[in-house]
Amino acid sequence: MEKILFGVAKQWIAGDSINDALDSAFIAYKNGRHSIINKLGEYHTSKTQINKTVKEYQKIMSALRKKKIRGAISVKPTQIGLSISKRECLKNFQTIIKAAIQSHIFVWIDMESSEHTDEIIEIYYDLFARYERLGIAIQANLKRTRNDLMDLLEHGAKIRLVKGAYKENSRIAFKTKEKVDENYKNLMKVLFKKGNEFGIATHDSKMIDLAIRLSKKNHRKFEFQMLKGIRDKLKPELVKKQFVVSDYIPYGTNWLAYSIRRVKERKRNILLLGHSLIQGHRV
Template sequence: MEKILFGVAKQWIAGNTIDDALSAGQNSYKNGMGVIINKLGEYHTSKNLIENTISEYKTVMESFRKWKVSGAISVKPTQIGLMKSKKECLMNFEALINSATKSQSFVWIDMESSDHTDETIQIYENLLARYERLGIAIQANLLRSEGDLADLLSIGGKIRLVKGAYREDSNVAFKSKQKVDQNYLRLMSILFESGNEFGIATHDGAMISSAVALAKKYEKKFEFQMLRGIRDELKPVLIKKGFSLSEYIPYGTNWLPYSIRRLKERKRNILLLGSSFLQQKAKPLGI
């Protein structure tokens, strides 16, 4: 079963090494896309593992210019110390920010399960006062996200809007696809009305079409963000229309938990993977 899943997962995972990720990123950049690189792994408690993760992210950022890539990194707080303490995680993010400053790289802070939402936002608010090229993910499936979004926009936060991939209880999250989609559209409208420099991270045709329509009404700096290997038939269409687009490129050996979440996140993802894998034409969008 694991071999079968890996055969599917390798469509969006660049490989095991930094060079695999940068090579994939170089290909994305040649095709007119920005690059967001994520080292797979989460919930680290080992000092060596945390230090190695930080070191690899630094190497990625230092290598962007050499590989001629316009790139960013995306970091999970539990990768770099949040499981030990918020203080340690903040200190480790500060080390990454120092490296990002030298290379002028953008840093995205990933959002994980709702158990970590408060601490993740607190870390982001602390760091944003010192480094502007910093963004945070907001999950449309969480009931609290509209309030979080308003608070973050009030301090100039840069947002990546995602649907959310973690299994949550009904007291903290919308459970139906319809309600998650409705909230995604509501939060996206708020971003276009009140935000700037944000990412619309989705493969959902309806969400993309709505973003295109909102972009005609509001002149905002934003980009679409999609996983490597998914909706490849649509990406050049959006770029040709003048939209910015970045590919999210995961790499590393710890691919199994991430891949299972991607497939469980929405049944639609399985269909999109199959469509992309077979290189079939997607249903036309209103763009």
């Protein structure tokens, strides 16, 4: 089963190494797209492993600057210390931000499961006060997200809107595709009315079409964000229409848990992947 899943996963995972990720970022750059690089891994408690992860992000940012690739990084808080303490995570984020300032690189903070939402938002506020080229992901499957979004926008936050990939309790999360989609649309409308700089992270044609329509009424600085290897036929069409498109590029050996979440996140992802494997037809 693992071998089969790896055959699928390599469509959206760059490879094991930093160089694999940078190669994918360069391909995106040559095709007029930006890139967002994420080192796979989460819930690290070993300080040796955490320090190694921080250093890898520093290397990525330096390489993006030297190669003049339009790119960003995306960091999971639990991979740099949140599983130990908020203080440990914040300390390591500060190290990453110092390197980001030197390399002029945008940094995204990934959202994780709901048990960490409050701490991650608090970390974002602390860091955003020091570095404005910083964004945070919010998840449309959580019922609390509209309130979080309104608070974040009041502070001028930069937002990545995702549907959400973590298994959550029905008390705090929407459980059906219809409810999640409805909330995603409503949150997107808020972003186009009140947002400053944001990413629409989706492969869903209906959401992409809605974003295009909203962008005609409300001119905002935003970009479409899609996994490497997914919707590769659509991406150049969007670029041709003058939209900014970023490839989200995961890399590393910890690909299994990530890939299982991607497949489980929505049944539609399986269809999207199948179509992408045969030239990325519109679904």
